[in-house]
Amino acid sequence: MADLTKKAIAEGLKELCHHKDFNKISVRDITEQCGLNRQTFYYHFQDKYELLDWIYYQEGFVYLASDVTFDNWHEHMEKLLEMMRENQIFYENTISASPQCFEDYLFQITCTLFEEAIQRLDSSLRLKEDDVKLYSRFYSYGMCGIIRDWVRSGMKENPKSLSLRIRKLANDSEKMASLRLQGQF
Known part of the structure; x- marks a missing residue:
């Protein structure tokens, strides 16, 4: 109830x-x-901001918070973007009025995903824990900025196209890290 x-x-x-x-x-x-x-x-x-947090989590970030792997995260991102586009007026209105609520949730979830991805590569990178956290925050801020800008520009780009472009960026970064380890970069 x-x-x-x-x-x-x-x-x-x-x-x-x-x-x-x-x-x-x-x-x-x-x-x-x-x-x-x-x-x-x-x-x-407690207030409308707590309600807003609840909506963001229940209707959106649940796509990024469950059963996500390094190989399928872009599919979950696409679902999130599609849901946001279906509710475009709501997201444009609330994100422009209170961008921090949205970005805080998105940042927390993407940061965790990037930490897991970096740790997966870490056996060969031998990064310190502080470096893993720094790298994951760096990529998470980028992800939040891309999605925020997508919303502010009217969500014109197709969610599938955007999620695939973000995936390509992540894959290219992973390849560059691998080449660097092999001394080719």
């Missing part, structure tokens, strides 16, 4: 974002939109 209520509140916010700037939406607006009282809202969420 709690999940159904959270989903109803989330749908209320998403609908309001089609007509009103996220920064101008109040908890009262959300509860009126979904036909619930404010107490019900506050039982589930």
Whole structure:
């Protein structure tokens, strides 16, 4: 029952974002939109930002958080981008109003993925743990920036095309690291 209520509140916010700037939406607006009282809202969420975090995770980042491997992560990225494009007005509205909420979640998830990928290569690289974290943060910031820019430019590029281009970049980086280890780069 709690999940159904959270989903109803989330749908209320998403609908309001089609007509009103996220920064101008109040908890009262959300509860009126979904036909619930404010107490019900506050039982589930502290404020609209916590609700926004919940939506980002439940509807988007779940694609990047489960069953992802170095070989299939681009497919999960494509699903995330497709879902964002299907909800384009909501994502454009909320990311422009509160970019940090979106980027924080995306950064955490991509950073973990990049750490795993680097550790996979690390047997030959022999990197220090601090270096692995630095490299994964570097690539994660790039990923967040690419997706943020994609949203801000109106999500014009096809999600599959963008995810394949990002995959190519990652593969090219892996090949360059391998060549460097072999003394060819």
